[in-house]
Every structure is written in structure tokens, then in C-alpha cells.
Amino acid sequence: MKMSRLSIYYRILAMALLIIALLSLATGLIVWNSLEDIVSKQLQKRGVEMATHVALAGGNYVLMDDPYNLNELAEQTAASSEDVRYILIIDNNKRLLAHTFHGGIPKGLLEDMPEVTQQRISVFNSNEGPIHDIVVPIENGAVGYVRVGMTEEYTRKSINQHIKDVVLTIFVICALAVFLSSKISVRITNPIRKLAEVAESITRGNLKIRADIRDTGEVGKLAAAFNEMAASLIKASDDKEVLLGELRAKEQLRDTLITKLMTAQEDERKRISRELHDETSQALTSLMLTMRVLAEDAPNEEQREALLLARDVAANILREVRDLAIELRPPALDDLGLVAAIERYSEKFASRHGLDIDLCTSGQQTSVDDQIAVALYRIVQESLNNVVQHSGATTVAIDITFQPDQIMVTIADNGRGISDADLIRAKKEHRLGLYGMCERVELLQGRLDIRQSPEGGTELFIAIPQFHPRKGESS
Template structure:
């Protein structure tokens, strides 16, 4: 019944009234038909009995005297006097046919179709023929001693009369339905007018016209509904204002949070740069001086034991110096500031392959593109964290790094052939407060970009980062607005 929902409420009410009227008319028509049919049947039987009794009383002498002509004329005149009489038969006490009103031969089997009972009483039998039902009335002549009279009363004329009356009833019913339909239409329009008006106001409010209100034109249920709707609309406006205020406050807090994170990342990069510079300029020089001093002392050692001890200490200091320089580069690679993002990425990938034995294929653009320095730092840090995650979590043996520079954005994709990351892994990392993936996402989002990590079709993990070339927050990632050449 879902198709009913497509109609308007006034159409539903109108349709229900029309269906009810048609149903009522059908029931009344059936009752009238049955009543008229029963009355007609009873009337035919009564007239048949009257005609049969009259003929039985008048034909006894004709039968006893074998006056067949008089008998025939008697039943013929009786048939012509009533158009509902289909036939009249006179049968003697031996069940032999004396006379009949059929124009030709009598129908086969009609003699035996209705025979008297054992008591020779008057009775009626309903016969079925190709002309319809015929009520065969049997009346004994002189209590059956002489014979019987049978009068066949047909329903044809009566049915025709009933059909004419039913036809007039149908026409009257149609006229009544038309009048009732007009009245029903007016009534439904009156009933549904305020509802339709309320619907239009509701649609207008849903479209954003919050100032619309429905007119209260009555104190009935619809009027109360309209009043409640207007109050709900007022409450909706009040709630929307509160929600807007909360949203503005939330946006302001988000902006403050983004600013604080940007300043934190900026301070972090500045501190990394300072520590890297101090490690490179001061600590490395001090270690270099110590190594030179120990080499001179080893050359001037008086015995082999002192020489061995100084040589071993020099080698340890040299190893510390190399690790210190590597740490300084990890904190802030000078090549990133001096030569640009792509050379820095290539150098990091080379050291990564050398350190962990994982083959990395790198695809970068050939042309030189100028980008802001803090964007270059963000992409470099995301590359560092992405390759580190490959070592820690994916058990991969190969990785691909792809960079693409468009008209508006710069994108980096890191893909490996490991077992891939699942949604459960991301949820577990969030619950354990791992900041690696979240840090990459924050760096991308703070610069107005997008970050996505998912399991690729071939089973590995794929990290996709896209950042606008002109970020909405300048000078955030490394504390300056310098430009960095890509390529």
C-alpha cells in the first residue's frame, strides 16, 4: 500500500469518501436486486397457481367429454392473457398429454420434468432451460382423478422489468455520487486547507526561511497543531542561535589550537636547528680536537700498552663524532636549507637504504618548483616518519616514494609491499597514544592539506599527503617564510 503515500491528504479523504459511496451503492443495489427477485418469484408462483386453479376448475368437463378443442382454446386464451406464461400443459390421470400451448413439438423431457407427489397436492418446481428459469406450477384436476394442469411461468419479462428499475437506480446512484463527490471535495478542501498551509510553511522553514509562520485560523485540533508548530519554529530559531554561538566558539578554539600547534612545531624546528648547529659547530669541533690530541699522544706513547689505549679511545671518539654528525643531520639536515627538498629527500632515502637494507624507488619531478620553506620541512618530516613506520610495523622489503607537483598542490605518496595496515591497527595506535601517524596528519592539515593512510589493493600500506603550494598559515613550520626550491 505504499502507493497510497504518494497522494495528498485531501486526495486520500476524497478517495475514501468516493469508495465508501460506491461500496454503499453496491450493497444497496445487491439488496434491492435480491428483494425484487424474491418478490417477483413469489408473485409469479402466486399468479401461476391462480391460473392453474382456474384452468383446473374449467377444464374438467372438457376432458371428460374429450372436447380437445375447447381445452386447447381455454389454455391458449389463458396464456395470451398473461405474458409471463410460457406454456400450459394438461395431463390426464395416466400421465398422458391432453393439450399444450407449444407452437410445435413439446420440448423433450418436459412431461417427466415435473410429476405430482403421492398425495396429488399442488406444488411448484423450478426448471432450468435455455430461456432461463421457469417456475412450473402443478395443480390437480378433481384431486388428480381426472388429471393435472401445469403452468410454466417465465422470469424473462420480470427480469427485464427489474433490470430497467436497476438501471434507473444506477443512474440515480451515479448522480448521487457526483453530488456527494462535489460536497466531499469542498469538505476536504476546507479540512485540509490549514494542513496544506502548514506543510508549505514547514517546507519553507526547511529551506532556510526561518521567519515563516503558519496562520492560526481555528481552535480545533488543526489550530492547536499550528500553534504548536509555530512555537516549535521559535524554539528552533533560538536553538540555532545557540548552536551557531557554540560553533563560532568552537571554530575560534580550533583556530587557537591550530595557532598553538603551529607555534609549537615552529619552536620545535627552531630548537632542532639550534641543537643541530651546536652539535655541528661546537660539540663536533671539540670531539675533533680531542681526536687529534689523542692521535698525537698515541704517536708519543712510551710503550705499546699506552699506544693501544690511546688508539682505542681515539676510535671510540671518532665513532661518537660520526653519530653526532648523523644526529645533527637528522635534527635539521643542512641540505634541506641549502639545496632544497628533493636533494634532502634523496639523501635521507639513500641513508635509509644503507641503514635498513630496504630498497626504495623514488620518483620526483625534474623541473625546479619554488615552495615555502615550512611546506618543505613538513613534507620532509612526513617522509621521515613514513619510512620509519615501514621499518617498525610493515615488514616490507621494498618501498616507493612518488612526488607530484601540480598547479595548486604538491603531493607525496609512500607505498610499501608489507602486510598492510588495518583499521584495527589505526584504532590501537590511537588508544596507545602513538603520535607518529597523528603527527603526520596534523602537519598536513595545519597547512590546509589532506592526509590519508590505507591498505592498498596489492596488500601494502599507502600514505597519501597533499598540501597547497600556498598554505593558509605561513611561517608556521620552521619559523620563517623563506622559499625552498624543489628539484
Template sequence: MKWLRQLSIYYKINGIIISMLLLLSIIIGFIMMDTTTKLLDQQIEKRGAEMAAYVAALSSNDILLDDNYALFDRINQTKNNTEDVRYILITDSAGRILAHTFAGNLPKGLPIKLSLYPKDEDGYQTMKFNSNEGPIREVIVPIENGAIGYVRVGMSEKSTQQLLSLKLYEFFITTLLICLLAAMGSTYLAYLIIHPMRNLTKAAQQIQQGNFYVQTEIKTEDEVGRLAGVFNEMIESLKEKDFENNRLLKELRAKEELRTVLLNKLFTVQEDERKRISRELHDETSQSMASLLAYMKVLLSKLTDEKQRSLLLDARNVATNVLGGLRKMAVELRPPVLDDLGIVAAMDKYITNFSNQQDLIVTFSPPDQKLIINNQIALTLYRILQESLTNISKHACATSVNISLKQDASSITLRIDDNGLGIRSGAIEAARQKNRLGIYGMKERVELLGGNFTFHSISGQGTTITVIIPIRCLE
């Protein structure tokens, strides 16, 4: 029944109306044919009975006088004057034929022996039989209650059948014309219903494509017209909503652009501040600590008291450790190798130091070709590496980390995999609510460059971070 659901309303309306008309015509045709046949049969029987009674009334004396010629002449005149009469027979009381209207032999199938049965209310009896000339209805009327004889009139149904065929043909033509008129009427009715619906469908398709300035024409005030009016009101409402949405979208885009600018400035200021602090730690604080160590070395050479020398050596060791920590901090804030030798060398050095300090197996797969990127991209990749390894050392309990850096014709890809505990569901959102924004900070950095940051973690199966930055960002 799928094809029926997909069928147009036009064909459904026409099909229903014409089918109902055809069904009604067939039922009426059967009823009419049955009724007409019965009425014609009654008329034939009545006419046959009247003729038989007429012949019987005139033939009693002729039978008694054995005037067969008079009998023959009377029945032939009667037959010739009536088209439906096939034959007339006059028999005696024993059923022997005295006169008949057949020029030759009797038709095959005609019962010669007279079979009598109780008469009906009109005083005659009928029987129907098939002969070689077609169906014949015979009416039998007794002469003087059968004491003298019987008149048998055979009425042919040929004219009746012709009349029925003619009426059936006329009924068929009338039905065909009515169905044609009904098809025209149903077509017009379907047009009145479907045309506005097609307009509504076209308008809905225009709305689907974003055109909220379409209107449907209202020609009537019926249900379809009211539907079109409601549809136009809906379009106006959607137009207002679309205008409001466009306004809000413009404001959101403006705020997003402002946010992007602010984040860019924030990261730029942050990196500049790190660079300044790193330079101060390296150029001023570290130099001061180095000078302090030099003075302590001179002072140590002039002391003779062992206790004082021991205290000064301990202080010198503390100062040495502080100097080492300052230099490490300065390198982490802004590694000079990043500016001098590039991102690959800086990442390799950081990974080596991290692996030695955390006792982790960290493998690094650099790109085959020389990587040429600007400072912003290099800083982003380096900070993501730092943040990722820091998170792994604090939370993952991993034993190995795989890092790869690749470049193709359209993008640069950084991938970091560990075999740690992974992150359970909801842990990232809980960290965000506690203002632990490490992952979100990495994501923001990548998105500012038009890149894509993906984070995939399964509890107990490790974590994978993938960063893809389009090549256009290198220009």
C-alpha cells in the first residue's frame, strides 16, 4: 500500500468519486435489469394469456364441430397480428394437437405432451423451455375448463432480450457520460483543493531555503483559505524571528570577534610577560646570584675557621641550587632554543629533560622535512606540549608517552598519546568548575589559529590529544 500513500490527492479524489459512481451504477444496473426482466416476463405472460383466452373463447364451437380450417385460420391471423407470438397450438382435452401455426415441423424442445398442473389465480398456467430457436415461454389456457381442449400460446423472448440489450446499452452510455461528467467535476474539485495546497508547498519550500518574504494568495474564505491565512501569519512570525536571530547572530559574532581579539592579546601579553621575566631572571637575578657565589668563593678562601667555612659552604650550595632553579625557570618561561633553533629542537630538548626528570619513556617523532613556522604557531605547539606532559606526570600514572609532529600540504599535526589511566566521564567538567582550565586553554590557543583540537580518553586505556593547525595560518 506504499504506492497508495504516495499517490497524489488529485488521483485519490478522482478515483474515489469514479469508483463510487461505477459501483453505484453496477448495483443500480443489476437491480434495474432484474426488475425489468421480471416486468417484461409478466407482460409477456399477461399478453399471452389474453390472446389464449381470446382464441379459447372463439374456438370452442369450432372444436365441437371439428372445423379445423376455422381453427387454423383464426390462430394464424392471431399470430400474424402479434410480433411476440412464436406459435399457437389448439389441443383437445386429451392433449392431441388439433391445429397449429407451424408451417413445417415443430421446433426441437417443444413439449408435445401436455403436462397439466394446478392453474394460477388468473386461470392459466405457464411453463418455460429452451428450443433450438431460443427460450420460449408457453401460456396454457383451458377451453371450458379443459373439457373441450386447451389453447397453448408460445411467446418468444427474443424481442425481450433485444429490448433488454438496448436498455443495457443505453444505461452503459448514460453511465459513461455520468462518469465523464463526474471526472470533470472531481477534477475541478481536486483543483480547488490541490492548487492552494501546491502553493502552500512551494511557499514552505521557499521558507526551507531561507526565503521568509514569500506569501500565499488567498482566493477563498473556506478552510483552505483560512489555512493560507494562518500560513501567511506564520511566515510573518518566522520573518520576525529570523530578523531577531540575525541581529543576535551579528551581536554574537561581534562578541566572538572581540573575544578572539582579547584572547590573542591575553596570550600575547602572557608570552611577552614570560619573556620579560625569563630575561630578567637570566640577565639580572641569575647574574646577581652568580656574583654572590663569586663573593662567597673569595670569602671562603680567606676563612680559617672550619666551622665558619662549613656554614659558608652550605650557604654557597643553597645559592647554587637557587641559581639552578632560576635558570630552569627562565628556560621554561621562554626557552632560548625556541627562538634560536626552532620548535623541533625546543620540543626535543624539553622532552629529553622531562623524560629524565619524571623517569618516563617518551618517544618523539619529528617531521622529516625542515619545519618553518612563525613564532605564534611555535609557541602554541610548545605550550600544548608543556601542558600535556605536565598533566600526564600529575594525573595519568603513565609509563610511556608517544609524541609525533608532522606537516603535510595543508596542515601541521601534533599528536600526544599516553598509556595512563585515562580520564573518567565528567572529570573534565568537574575540573572546569574548579577553574582548572588546562585543556580548555589548549583548545582556545588552537582555535585562535583556526585549528582543530581533539581530546579522546577512555578510562583505563590512556589519552590521545591531537592538534591540527591549517597551513594557511603559517602565512
């Protein structure tokens, strides 16, 4: 497990354990090396002392060739210390006079019988472990010399026992250190843990919680700063709620104003359309009838031709006025419904601009709320105008899908398409057609997406939830 995944408590505890383990290992190695060195020197020192004692005490026995007393001296000296493995007394003719071996002298031990005139210490390995071989001359070698073999077996047992005691002591110290480290870690990490819990609570939205930490150090200062930050967050949250409330009220007022504006606009279009259809059309019709009567009673052919020409001009004006009245508020939208109104408009628009417009519908057609119908009709109008003015398309596909909960309209062309740069430029140039569509859709809680069509042009996707006015509510 990585240290970064551990809590601060376990990190401190792990660091303390690591330091204790390293210190314990270093202490153990130092103690072991020190004991090894000390024991080796002490062992050799005792060996020299024993060999010197035997050399001094046994000199006369060697001269008198008294093996009995020499053996007694060697046995007594060897019995005085467990570290003595053997004692050999040799005369100046390299003849063995006494020894402490009871089962025979090991092979090879007497092969090394040098002339010795001064003290010599050497170490060799045996099947029983290292042996410190100490040679001390008797009377500077004129009489002979004494060899004492010191074994490390018993000393090592003592060292091992001391090491065990040291290890046990270190273990107890480590256990105590771990306990103290745990306590210290808890004291250090408890305030930080409380701060973390407070931070989590604030993250979950509980801004009233505070860090109750009585500490005069850095953690206490951090807790105080944390509490001040929480108070600032509450104030900022309250200010934000006030601003959001005001923004919602303004947004609602804006939506209401835009809705009323669009309703007023549609009402004004309907009034102008009705006046054009009823009053202006009737006046032009009366004018045409009057011109025809006058043409029949004209005194000459020239006046008759002039009156008939004026009647034809009035007839053209009448057709344009009727087309304008229909475009301002198509009667089909009120009489036949959304699909029929879009179909008639598309046919006339395609004929006027040389476009190939394909209209498809799917789903169970239901009665559409007047606001939704007007919005979708105006969006189709604006989209077709944009196709002619900006896209250079030759074909347009309009797909209307009725679902129980929404109406979806897709308008796709094969023109040059529209990019983000085009949208930004349109906004800078105050070309508000597209943004007017977005406003209409947003007011009806709908969605409008602009994307690339399968033919490479522009595709508008509009989805508006269906709703019906409650009983008694004006549409």
C-alpha cells in the first residue's frame, strides 16, 4: 500500500516504527561488533596471562623433567577457566612434556612446533570453532614454551545471552515507543481529523458546523481560519440566494414580457391580416368592379384600355395584399391546424424560390396548443428564409413527429452549413432570427439544437413538450 493512501495517523506511526527499527538494528550491530572485539581481546589477554603463569610456575619442573607436576599445573590452570581448550608444555627440544587432552592430542596440533623466543598469538579454525593459540616462551625460549588454546564457545554463549537480553530490552523499548508514538499520533491527528470531518460536512452542504479545537498552535489557527471561512461561505451563500432570487424574478418578468410581446405581436398580425383581408381587399374589389363598369361605358377605346389596365394593376395589388394577409396570420393555422398550415406555406415558398421541400409527418397527430403551433410555424418560416438567404441549399427536408409528451420538428438542408464563427458573427451583426427561434423554444420549455445535416448542410432540431390549456384558460 502506498504511503499517500494512508491517513496522517498511520503515516506518523509508520515513520516512528521505521526510525525505531533502524535505530534498533544499528544499536544491535554496534553492540555485536563491540562485544566481538572486546571478547576477542579479553580472551587473548586471559590466555596470555594463563600461559605466562604456567611458564613462570613450570620452569623449574621443565628443568627437572617433572611431568607429573607439569600435568598438575596444566590441569589446575585449565580448570580455572572454561575458555581454556588446551595447555601444552614443550621443552626446548620440542618434546611434549605435559598437556590437558584426555582423549589424545588432535592430529596436526603438534605439527606446528616453531622456535619461540617471544610471545605469539594466532587464530585458527577447528571443528569446534575458532581457537586462539597463544604461545609464551619459558626463560626466553631457552627452557621451552607454553601453548594455551582459548576457545570462543563459552564466551559466545555469554555473548548470545547478552544479545538476547539486549534484543529483549530493545523489543520492550520498541513496544513502549510504538505505544507512545500511537498516543502522540492521536494527539497530533485528532484536530486534523476533526477538521477533515468538518470539511466533509461543509462539502455536503452543512455550512453551520464549526471546528471545536482548543489549540493555540498552528492547528488551532487553522481551525479558526476554517471557521471564519465557513462563516464567509454562509454569508456568500445567503448573498447568492438573494441574487438568485432577484435573477429568477427578473428572468420570470423577462419571460412574461417576451410572452406578452410575442402574443401582442401575433394579435397585431392577426388584426392587420384581418383588416387587409376584410377592408383593403373589399375596397380593392369595389375599385376593380367600378373600373370594369367604367371601361364598359368608356366613350372611346383608349379610355377603355386605360381603365382595364388599371383594373389589372388593382387585381395584382389585391393578390399581393391577400398573400401578405395570409403570411401575417395564415387562416389554415386556425382552421386546419399546424401541419396543414406548414404544408401550404412550404408549397408556396418552394414555388416562389425554386426549392425542393419535402414535408414528412409521423406519429398520432393531436390538437396542438395555439402557442406551440404559432411558435413552430414561425420557426419553420424563419428557417426557410435563412435557407434562401444564407445557405445556398436546393433541397430542404421538414420532419414533424408527434409523441404523447412532445412534438419534434427537424429542418435539414443541403447547403453550406453554419459554423460557430457564423453564429458569433450573426450575433454581432444583430441578426436575431436564430436567437428569436431560441427564445420561442425556451419560453415553451423546449430544446433547440443546431448541427450538421447528413447532406452536409444545417439541421435544426426542435423538441417542445405538449401541453393543453386548462378549462377556462385562454389560449
